[in-house]
Amino acid sequence: MSFLAGTGQISRVLENGQIDHFESPMVQIDRNSDLLFDLFRLKDIHMPILGAAVLSNSTQKVNVQPNQYPVLFLGEIPTFIKRQIKNHTVIESNQAKKIAEILVEEHQPFNPFPICNRWNVDTAFLKKGVFCTKCSACMMKRRFRTWVCEACFHRDPYAHIQAIKEWFMLIGGEITNKKCREFLDVQSYQLVYRVLKEMNLRVEGTGKKTKYKMVFRE
Ligand SMILES: [Zn+2]
CATH class of the missing domain: 1.10.10 (Arc Repressor Mutant, subunit A)
Structure with a gap:
């Protein structure tokens, strides 16, 4: 898998040589970070938002890494979060609880079907x-x-x-x-x-x- 700089796309090469292009997760992170930022602002929450792309398949190989956000495998998430705690102010537990409640309240089920389309x-x-x-x-x-x-x-x-x-x-x-x-x-x-x-x-x-x-x- 390669992140194509400046195009907002990734290219994926399958084992049989087939090449497909998709929207880059970096574009999705930008979009989702903006939406989360807007939601937090509406709810009067002020905190930095950090993005990362997480690959669920640990056998995937990333040939060209992007610059904007780190690319992690599932198992790397706990270490990534711990590293952030060292670099940023830790929020109070009641504030964390408030954010969790807002996220649950605002949650809407994701319906991605039909997937082929x-x-x-x-x-x-x-x-x-x-x-x-x-x-x-x-x-x-x-x-x-x-x-x-x-x-x-x-x-x-x-x-x-x-x-x-x-x-x-x-x-x-x-x-x-x-x-x-x-x-x-x-x-x-x-x-x-x-x-x-x-x-x-x-x-x-x-x-x-x-x-x-x-x-x-x-
Ligand atoms: Zn069988």
């Missing part, structure tokens, strides 16, 4: 089928009223539920029996009719034109 991912690149609910490494095949992993042979009659939820999180909108068959990589109209019906989705229309929708909290 949000991150400009071409849905044609999504792997079709039901991922194993145990090893997640391989796809499951429908065998005798259950799903069986081709790698670890784990059996799960309800494995399709997670796959369909993921369809709504990734692609979103309304799913039809046909779209669901394509995504689950199965042929049976009856099977998909039954599993969609059992998921208590919002239903519109009848017969082959039936559309199903999952509602996420805004």
Whole structure:
């Protein structure tokens, strides 16, 4: 991963050589710091705001580091915070409590769905089928009223539920029996009719034109 100076972007190179560009976390930190600063000002809180980009995947390699903010791995957060305490005035516990209460009060659930749309991912690149609910490494095949992993042979009659939820999180909108068959990589109209019906989705229309929708909290 490289931070591209002056462009507000990062470039990511996958193991297969594919290169993708995304908005730089530095731009996100700037935006979020500004919003937090405005919120604090509204609530009459005066304190410095420090930003840092945190990588959740410790196997990620950063080739070109940015200048504005440090890039940390998850495990480095406690040390980073301790270092800040040495350099800055520590606030009173009642002030910390007040800030915590404000943050909880102002909190709104984050709804990033559908993810492909949000991150400009071409849905044609999504792997079709039901991922194993145990090893997640391989796809499951429908065998005798259950799903069986081709790698670890784990059996799960309800494995399709997670796959369909993921369809709504990734692609979103309304799913039809046909779209669901394509995504689950199965042929049976009856099977998909039954599993969609059992998921208590919002239903519109009848017969082959039936559309199903999952509602996420805004
Ligand atoms: Zn498995």
